[in-house]
Amino acid sequence: MTEKNIAKINEIFDSIQGEGPYIGYRQIFIRFCGCNLLCDYCDTEYQKGEDYTVDGLIEKLNEYDLKHIHSISLTGGEPLIQYEFLKEFLPAFKKSVNFNIKIYLETNGTLYKPLEKVVDYVDIVSMDFKIDSSAKIGDIYKNHYEFLKVCEKAKKEVFAKLVFDDNIKSFEIDECVKLANQYGISLILQPKMFKNGVAVSHEKIVQIFDKFTEKYSDVRLIGQVHKFFDIR
Numbered sequence: 001m002t003e004k005n006i007a008k009i010n011e012i013f014d015s016i017q018g019e020g021p022y023i024g025y026r027q028i029f030i031r032f033c034g035c036n037l038l039c040d041y042c043d044t045e046y047q048k049g050e051d052y053t054v055d056g057l058i059e060k061l062n063e064y065d066l067k068h069i070h071s072i073s074l075t076g077g078e079p080l081i082q083y084e085f086l087k088e089f090l091p092a093f094k095k096s097v098n099f100n101i102k103i104y105l106e107t108n109g110t111l112y113k114p115l116e117k118v119v120d121y122v123d124i125v126s127m128d129f130k131i132d133s134s135a136k137i138g139d140i141y142k143n144h145y146e147f148l149k150v151c152e153k154a155k156k157e158v159f160a161k162l163v164f165d166d167n168i169k170s171f172e173i174d175e176c177v178k179l180a181n182q183y184g185i186s187l188i189l190q191p192k193m194f195k196n197g198v199a200v201s202h203e204k205i206v207q208i209f210d211k212f213t214e215k216y217s218d219v220r221l222i223g224q225v226h227k228f229f230d231i232r
């Protein structure tokens, strides 16, 4: 278990956001170790990492020219696993820079209690809706409802990404639309990808997109562009 005030971080790097509505923005990515889920399509190395103190991480981030960065992406794994560290790091980091730099949280959208502890320091929440047909982790809609409730209460900008493949079920489409509609958020459909290409046929993508847009208008189809550019 991570000690309070020390984070286990897999990597820190400068790149572009490759998914969702903020695609193409320059970000510093902090990849936190550990995850509470085990998604079937997970292609992220997040187990091994180095220890960072709050001061050590702030120092590391200041090696970058932060004025030219859109936001700091907290990613993983699942960054909220290390919420005790984030609770201290985020306000200290914000205080240490004398200009506005956004905090962008990339999360699987399940750890709503930890979110409550740090949500005030987050500017943009990019959460996942996990469906069993692609992620193979069972039904976790209840966690997504609770998670969105916390975001709504804190009045945070939030959108949901949904990775799907050919096996998506009608009831999963209905559940995701119900969730997005209840909280009035954008739903980003992301076809499952292999390393070098899309793992869902063109016809199926169009069919699935149509099924969503028949039920909800705030739906966008956006792939992972960093894979096409061969950047991480």
Ligand code: SF4
Pocket: 035, 036, 037, 038, 039, 041, 042, 043, 044, 046, 076, 077, 078, 108
């Ligand atoms: S939530 Fe993300 S990091 Fe965790 S197993 Fe699923 S895809 Fe991988």
